[in-house]
Amino acid sequence: xxTSETQVRVRYSETDKMGYAYYGHYAAYFEVARVEALRKxxxxxxxxxxxxxxxPVLEYNVKFYKPAFYDDxxxxxxxxxxxxxxxxxxxxxxxxxxxxxxxxxEVVLVFVDKEKNKPCQPPxxxxxxxxxxxxx
Amino acid sequence: xxTSETQVRVRYSETDKMGYAYYGHYAAYFEVARVEALRKxxxxxxxxxxxxxxxPVLEYNVKFYKPAFYDDxxxxxxxxxxxxxxxxxxxxxxxxxxxxxxxxxEVVLVFVDKEKNKPCQPPxxxxxxxxxxxxx
Amino acid sequence: xxTSETQVRVRYSETDKMGYAYYGHYAAYFEVARVEALRKxxxxxxxxxxxxxxxPVLEYNVKFYKPAFYDDxxxxxxxxxxxxxxxxxxxxxxxxxxxxxxxxxEVVLVFVDKEKNKPCQPPxxxxxxxxxxxxx
Amino acid sequence: xxTSETQVRVRYSETDKMGYAYYGHYAAYFEVARVEALRKxxxxxxxxxxxxxxxPVLEYNVKFYKPAFYDDxxxxxxxxxxxxxxxxxxxxxxxxxxxxxxxxxEVVLVFVDKEKNKPCQPPxxxxxxxxxxxxx
Numbered sequence: 001x002x003t004s005e006t007q008v009r010v011r012y013s014e015t016d017k018m019g020y021a022y023y024g025h026y027a028a029y030f031e032v033a034r035v036e037a038l039r040k041x042x043x044x045x046x047x048x049x050x051x052x053x054x055x056p057v058l059e060y061n062v063k064f065y066k067p068a069f070y071d072d073x074x075x076x077x078x079x080x081x082x083x084x085x086x087x088x089x090x091x092x093x094x095x096x097x098x099x100x101x102x103x104x105x106e107v108v109l110v111f112v113d114k115e116k117n118k119p120c121q122p123p124x125x126x127x128x129x130x131x132x133x134x135x136x
Numbered sequence: 137x138x139t140s141e142t143q144v145r146v147r148y149s150e151t152d153k154m155g156y157a158y159y160g161h162y163a164a165y166f167e168v169a170r171v172e173a174l175r176k177x178x179x180x181x182x183x184x185x186x187x188x189x190x191x192p193v194l195e196y197n198v199k200f201y202k203p204a205f206y207d208d209x210x211x212x213x214x215x216x217x218x219x220x221x222x223x224x225x226x227x228x229x230x231x232x233x234x235x236x237x238x239x240x241x242e243v244v245l246v247f248v249d250k251e252k253n254k255p256c257q258p259p260x261x262x263x264x265x266x267x268x269x270x271x272x
Numbered sequence: 273x274x275t276s277e278t279q280v281r282v283r284y285s286e287t288d289k290m291g292y293a294y295y296g297h298y299a300a301y302f303e304v305a306r307v308e309a310l311r312k313x314x315x316x317x318x319x320x321x322x323x324x325x326x327x328p329v330l331e332y333n334v335k336f337y338k339p340a341f342y343d344d345x346x347x348x349x350x351x352x353x354x355x356x357x358x359x360x361x362x363x364x365x366x367x368x369x370x371x372x373x374x375x376x377x378e379v380v381l382v383f384v385d386k387e388k389n390k391p392c393q394p395p396x397x398x399x400x401x402x403x404x405x406x407x408x
Numbered sequence: 409x410x411t412s413e414t415q416v417r418v419r420y421s422e423t424d425k426m427g428y429a430y431y432g433h434y435a436a437y438f439e440v441a442r443v444e445a446l447r448k449x450x451x452x453x454x455x456x457x458x459x460x461x462x463x464p465v466l467e468y469n470v471k472f473y474k475p476a477f478y479d480d481x482x483x484x485x486x487x488x489x490x491x492x493x494x495x496x497x498x499x500x501x502x503x504x505x506x507x508x509x510x511x512x513x514e515v516v517l518v519f520v521d522k523e524k525n526k527p528c529q530p531p532x533x534x535x536x537x538x539x540x541x542x543x544x
Contacts, residue, residue, distance in 0.1 A: 012289070012453075013296050014436075017291045023163065024160060027160030056154065056159070149424065152420060163285070207307070207316070296433070296435030321425075328428065328472070332472075334468050
């Protein structure tokens with residue numbers, strides 16, 4: 001299992017008229033947190049894409065417990081619970097400054113060979129980095 | 137059961153570097169379609185909020201089958217399958233111009249009394265409008 | 273001179289905690305209105321881009337007189353006042369439902385040859401369509 | 409004169425199909441940088457708003473020299489060149505990692521008394537903090 005924490009501050013542009021961080025923006029927050037999680041593994045999502053492997057989202061499920069507000073610093077915990085194959089699943093949880101959990105999401109993405117426009121196995125270097133967290 | 141169709145055109149600002157409509161924007165598309173669905177029922181979401189009833193999202197689950205692209209006109213089918221109570225569940229499906237289905241989502245929202253900041257029953261006029269679609 | 277009007281409804285996701293349509297979203301509204309203006313001329317921005325001519329923004333100046341609110345239907349008036357050359361300038365003005373003007377913007381874009389990554393003249397078919405509005 | 413620097417990383421959701429950071433997002437980047445600039449002065453924009461003073465944007469002028477790309481870390485230099493009165497003017501400049509300047513903006517905002525819904529002088533504590541940078 002691999003776990004990473006990233007912080008995101010709610011921008012004014014991301015609030016809505018209820019005063020909440022608009023729920024639709026968590027997709028972007030979780031993506032920022034996924035990319036930072038990969039960076040901590042020494043993996044650059046940008047580079048992987050430049051080398052011809054895309055990672056579009058197949059499935060996104062999120063439950064909201066509490067809202068976040070303007071200027072709040074959110075901690076997003078990103079977790080890879082199983083060794084990825086053609087698909088990779090992230091669990092993303094958001095916590096407020098007081099430690100209370102705001103929501104929990106699962107995001108499933110698929111590795112896609114850009115040239116062939118078809119699902120593919122993750123790059124070898126990608127698997128090598130991640131595999132070390134799943135040895136027993 | 138109540139069903140409604142709304143069209144949304146993908147904006148340049150909503151595309152990403154893959155050339156897709158960024159998946160995070162469907163939250164906003166579905167919301168536009170929900171509000172238009174209510175409008176067809178003679179219900180104004182704006183008015184309901186002005187009268188003190190909010191409708192935040194509790195749960196959002198979406199599966200993506202195919203991406204949409206810049207300038208595509210998407211048809212979003214919004215469906216209320218059960219009579220709402222404190223919660224209301226919408227099924228949202230997006231279709232491309234060629235009729236193919238791009239994704240399917242479920243969105244669960246909760247009626248909230250703004251003053252008391254607590255879940256509440258839907259307004260009476262709201263239930264009256266919707267109830268007519270669930271008589272047998 | 274060429275003038276076109278397009279309507280845009282303010283989405284919930286576009287409001288901010290002041291209850292206003294967040295001012296940063298007008299860039300996207302004006303872009304929607306520009307693309308619709310071109311469509312009325314028989315020009316597809318998507319097609320032009322597919323044929324290798326991009327149109328990035330060089331300059332964007334906007335003055336805000338009044339805010340817009342959730343669910344408001346805004347009328348955006350888009351005007352091309354001079355015959356374009358390598359650059360094209362649009363004047364965009366937003367009006368509320370009561371006819372009052374909310375803001376006024378100027379947007380200057382540049383035609384760019386995608387292959388060469390250099391500024392270029394507008395495509396011939398583009399100029400032919402627009403030129404008819406500038407004959408005297 | 410008061411100057412501050414803030415860093416922002418371009419999110420995937422902020423890219424467009426040209427591969428650029430969509431130009432409309434700079435409004436949000438500049439706002440993040442303004443709020444961080446105020447924070448360095450010991451001023452919380454959130455608190456000021458909670459105390460009844462809003463700061464909507466009156467004017468926004470931006471010239472783009474070069475685009476930014478996905479995952480780029482942008483440095484935004486925010487400058488207050490004159491002592492604010494009812495209006496406050498920020499100059500915002502964005503720089504790439506190689507030091508090259510990507511754009512330059514001016515943003516004029518107005519202090520508004522939320523209760524009266526009218527322009528007002530900045531709060532006394534706000535002026536005190538800023539004034540120290542304009543003594544000679």
